[in-house]
Amino acid sequence: MSKEPLLITGVGKRVGLHLAHTFLDRGIAVIGTYRTTLPGVAELEQKGAELYQCDFDDDTQIDALIEHVLRDHSSLRAIIHNASDWLADTAELPSAEIMRRMMQVHVSAPYQLNLALQPLLEASEASHADIIHVGDYVSSRGSKKHIAYAASKAAQDNLTLSFAAKLAPRVKVNSLAPALVMFNPDDDQAYRRKALDKSLMQREAGLDEFQHAIDYLLQSHYVTGRVLPLDGGRHLR
Numbered sequence: 001m002s003k004e005p006l007l008i009t010g011v012g013k014r015v016g017l018h019l020a021h022t023f024l025d026r027g028i029a030v031i032g033t034y035r036t037t038l039p040g041v042a043e044l045e046q047k048g049a050e051l052y053q054c055d056f057d058d059d060t061q062i063d064a065l066i067e068h069v070l071r072d073h074s075s076l077r078a079i080i081h082n083a084s085d086w087l088a089d090t091a092e093l094p095s096a097e098i099m100r101r102m103m104q105v106h107v108s109a110p111y112q113l114n115l116a117l118q119p120l121l122e123a124s125e126a127s128h129a130d131i132i133h134v135g136d137y138v139s140s141r142g143s144k145k146h147i148a149y150a151a152s153k154a155a156q157d158n159l160t161l162s163f164a165a166k167l168a169p170r171v172k173v174n175s176l177a178p179a180l181v182m183f184n185p186d187d188d189q190a191y192r193r194k195a196l197d198k199s200l201m202q203r204e205a206g207l208d209e210f211q212h213a214i215d216y217l218l219q220s221h222y223v224t225g226r227v228l229p230l231d232g233g234r235h236l237r
Contacts, residue, residue, distance in 0.1 A: 004075050004125055005029035005050070007117070009109075010083030012038040015134070015181060018207040019080065019214060020044050031073075033065060033083060056083050056109035057101055066116045075123040078130040078218060081110045081156075089147050102152035107159065114163055114173075121171045129171045130218050133160050137179035137231045157227050164225030172224040174217050179231035181205045200233030 006023055010016040011032035017040040020030050024047045033054040034041050045051055052068060054061045069076075085105040087098050114131055121129035138146065139153035157175050164173040180195055182204050187195075196202050213230055217223065229235070 003029060004077045005031050005073065006078045006080060007031045007033075007069065007076055007113075008080045008082055009033045009054075009056070009113075010035070011044060011049070011051070012036060012040050015207065015210055016082040017044070019082065019211065020049055021047070022211055024049060028077075031069060031076075035083070056105045057085075059108075059112075062109055062112055066113065069117060070120070073120060075125065076117060076120040076129060077124050077126055078132065079113060079117060079121070080132045080134065080214065081113070082134045083109070084134070086146070086149055088145050088149075090145070095148075099148040099151070102148040103155065106149075106152040107155045110156065110159060114159070118167065118171070121167070124170075127221060128169070131160075131163060131167070131171060131173040132214060132217055133157070133173075133175040135160075135175045135177045135227065137177050137229070137234060139177060139227070160227060161225055168224060172217070172220070174224060175227040176210075176213055176217075177227050177229050177231065178205060178210065179234045181210055181230075182207060198234050198237055199231060200236055203232070205230055205232065 006028060008016055008020055008030060011020040012034035020032050023030050030049045032044060032049050032051045034051060035055050041051060052065050054065045056062060085101060087101060089098060091098055110133060133156050135156050136153040138150040139157050143150040160173050160175040167173060179199060183192055213228060
């Protein structure tokens with residue numbers, strides 16, 4: 001297995017779990033974070049992933065994660081910021097707390113990790129290292145029901161611009177802006193139909209499509225400071 005790992009946040013389920021499995025199957029070492037112990041965590045441990053339980057709403061846990069990675073590794077090939085939280089503005093929390101949590105997980109945590117782990121990225125043996133922020137289609141459109149979430153994803157896109165300028169040419173920094181990657185098992189048919197009707201392609205992107213987009217950004221030696229849409233033509237509806 002490759003000694004130069006990828007750090008992927010939020011590997012416990014869905015997209016993060018799929019990315020971690022795919023890279024491990026390719027013989028690439030994976031450092032993963034998760035907030036909640038789910039069945040997928042045990043699966044990754046059995047494959048040899050280096051996993052850390054880390055709640056990105058807690059700076060103390062972020063500091064501990066950074067300390068472990070700096071202590072145990074001399075370089076990183078990439079950081080993929082997949083960890084996310086999703087709170088509606090109607091959640092039973094004060095509005096200030098909703099905004100704080102969204103900004104903490106989607107902006108403050110990636111900001112801290114990017115700065116602290118910059119030396120490991122710049123020490124990569126590859127021709128370049130990468131940072132990829134997993135954003136959201138709503139970052140450029142806003143959201144009536146998830147205002148704080150959309151604002152935090154827009155701020156995350158701005159991190160992409162700033163870090164791309166700061167870390168070039170050794171480190172490329174980009175963002176993905178997906179709309180519908182995959183449904184949850186408990187999504188009913190009415191919701192699924194409504195969601196599918198929002199895009200030209202009338203279907204989920206799927207995990208493989210998401211993986212292809214990540215691979216494209218990792219393999220490119222030229223693309224940086226960009227937000228790559230993954231929305232099925234939703235912007236034309």
